[in-house]
Amino acid sequence: MKRLNLNVVSQVMIADNIFELTVEGEGVESMKVPGQFVHVRTGEGFSSLLRRPISICDADTANNRLKMVYRAQGKGTAWLSTRSRGDKIDLLGPLGNGFNQDVVEAGGKALLVGGGIGVPPLYYLGRKLAQKGVAVSFALGFQSSKDAFYIEKFKEIGRVAVATADGTIGKKGFVTDVMDKFTAEQPVVFACGPSPMLRALNHKTEGLNAYYSFEERMGCGVGACFACVCEAATPSGYVKICSDGPVFKKEEVSI
CATH class of the missing domain: 3.40.50.80 (Nucleotide-binding domain of ferredoxin-NADP reductase (FNR) module)
Incomplete structure (x- = not known):
């Protein structure tokens, strides 16, 4: 996991309140596993301390370009939807365990x-x-x-x-x-x-x-806050979606 400060290349609304955000910069080359996510800062100041998890829609690791598709449905993602070419996006990633x-x-x-x-x-x-x-x-x-x-x-x-x-x-x-x-x-x-x-x-x-x-709703995105705990067939009886997942074999987690 790295903290990245990426440049916005483009942002387009592709469906009702659904946005495709493309960013580029150093660090995207590590995003090679589908199913992982990034934790995005969605605002400025203390009100935006809690980041938003957004899945990796596509990654061009050769050219360091990351594509995210998300729904703008709250204050944070509404702010994110106003970002345009030349703006910077602060994110942590890649996070979680993706698809094998x-x-x-x-x-x-x-x-x-x-x-x-x-x-x-x-x-x-x-x-x-x-x-x-x-x-x-x-x-x-x-x-x-x-x-x-x-x-x-x-x-x-x-x-x-x-x-x-x-x-x-x-x-x-x-x-x-x-x-x-x-x-x-x-x-x-x-x-x-x-x-x-x-x-x-x-x-x-x-x-x-x-x-x-x-x-699942997440707080820290790295397994420290226990906000995304789900019941599972593990010795502890639970898993953390952000750090143990978000991908699991279907028998592993109780839905």
């Missing part, structure tokens, strides 16, 4: 399942797996077409199925409603999203090798 790509070999199949703001880290993962020779499919869930993003980008990597709660794009329903044609192929499953989505996946991934990335 070694669990699927070249020539194998992987299904990446994401819901809402859990979708962004799957882009970097999907790109890396495809480069390795893995056949990648995506099942993506959004509330509505106005909340959807990156669908065409995902189609450049592999097959894509989309579900929206209101049916304005893709199939009406939840992401679990569009998974069946992919799970029949017995893929390794990687998922990221809110706990209700992950809980619903347990039935759909029965008998499959599955790994979940958990979304």
Whole structure:
């Protein structure tokens, strides 16, 4: 982990209150593991001491460019959404333990399942797996077409199925409603999203090798404050999402 002071290259609103922020600078070269996150300072002065965890959407480690996709829904992320080219972003990273790509070999199949703001880290993962020779499919869930993003980008990597709660794009329903044609192929499953989505996946991934990335509120981001503790099958009976995760094999954490 390093404290980085990165330059804003661009910021674009890509869906309703969803922003794509690209930054560059020394330190991005270490962000090679999909599923890790950065802890971003979102303001100035004492009111911004608590950072916000944002997943790594993509990283160009050769050119030191980092891409983050996040929802502006509070004071801190609203401030972040006003940053523009030439501004500096203070962040800690990379943090956490990401997706283990070694669990699927070249020539194998992987299904990446994401819901809402859990979708962004799957882009970097999907790109890396495809480069390795893995056949990648995506099942993506959004509330509505106005909340959807990156669908065409995902189609450049592999097959894509989309579900929206209101049916304005893709199939009406939840992401679990569009998974069946992919799970029949017995893929390794990687998922990221809110706990209700992950809980619903347990039935759909029965008998499959599955790994979940958990979304939890965090304080420190480095395992010191115990703000993101979840019940788990460990000797201590718990895990810290920020430092032990955020990615776990599905049997390891109680949802």
